Amino acid sequence: MYLTEENRGKIWGDIPYAVECLEGLDGDFLEKVYQRHVKEPWEILQTDRLIVREMAEEDLDALYRIYDQPGIEDVMDGLSGDREEERAYVRAYIERAYPFYGFGLWMLVERKSGRCVGRAGFFMREGFDEPELxxxxxxxxxxxxxxxxxxxxxxxxxxxxxGFERVQALAAERNGASLAVCRKLGGQRSGSIVWEGRSFVRFVWSR
Known part of the structure; x- marks a missing residue:
């Protein structure tokens, strides 16, 4: 939809995209709009060995494999024991979180094999202003x-x-690997907190 002074203040609940300058309608923008329409995950970036992309509903099996780790719920939120409930959550996350925030938790795909090897990205934690890694x-x-x-x-x-100015990460005090990653990435320790009964070390990165 093209925004004008006449329609700017109206509510368009069924309109997913609006532009106020036609110069912004480049090929990349139109491709992303099409991908949203056909529910195709956006590719966020590539590294030497990985593709970072949005989740797809077809990633459900990979997610359960990734989260199948001893003691996972001691250090982070796990997945639902009901696969159909988790499927509904993933579907809602794809349809709402990615378009609303412009970011989220993404899949890590090994470029050589095409296999999902992890999940990483940003999310907003209640009570904090900074996006969290x-x-x-x-x-x-x-x-x-x-x-x-x-x-x-x-x-x-x-x-x-x-355009983030600051990013935080909460690493469980008992999760040595996560603590090491945050330190090696240059995160500055910013105290400790208890969240939902679990103790975390807070790290912060600034622009």
Whole structure:
């Protein structure tokens, strides 16, 4: 929809996109609009070994494989025990979170094999103003440097493309691997907090 002074104040609940300058309608924009329409995940970025892209409903099996780790719920929120409930959540996340925020948690896909090896990206935690970096790597893909490779590129994307001024991460005090990743990525420790009964160390990155 093309915004004008006459229609700017109206509510257009069924209109997913609006523009106020036709010069912004380049090929990349139109391709992304088409991908949203046909529910095709956006590719966010690529690294040497990984493709970072939005989730698709077809990733459900991969998500359960990635989150199948001992003690996962001690350090982060897990998935629902009801697969159909989780499928509905994933569908709603794709349809609402990505378009609303312009970012979210994304899939990490190994370029060589096409296999999903993790999940990382940004989300908003209730009670905080800064977007939060979150990440998880599948057990079989750990100790290969994938987390550092993906999160380093994602942080850069957040500051450069999304215009973030600050980003935070909460790493569980008992999760040595996550603590190490945040330190190696240059995060500055900013105290500790207890969230839903779990203790976390807070790290912050600034532009």
């Amino acid at each position: 979150g990440f998880i790597i599948a057990r079989e893909a750990q100790r290969k440097g994938y987390c550092m490779e993906a999160c380093g590129a994602i942080l850069e994307y957040g500051f450069r493309e999304l």
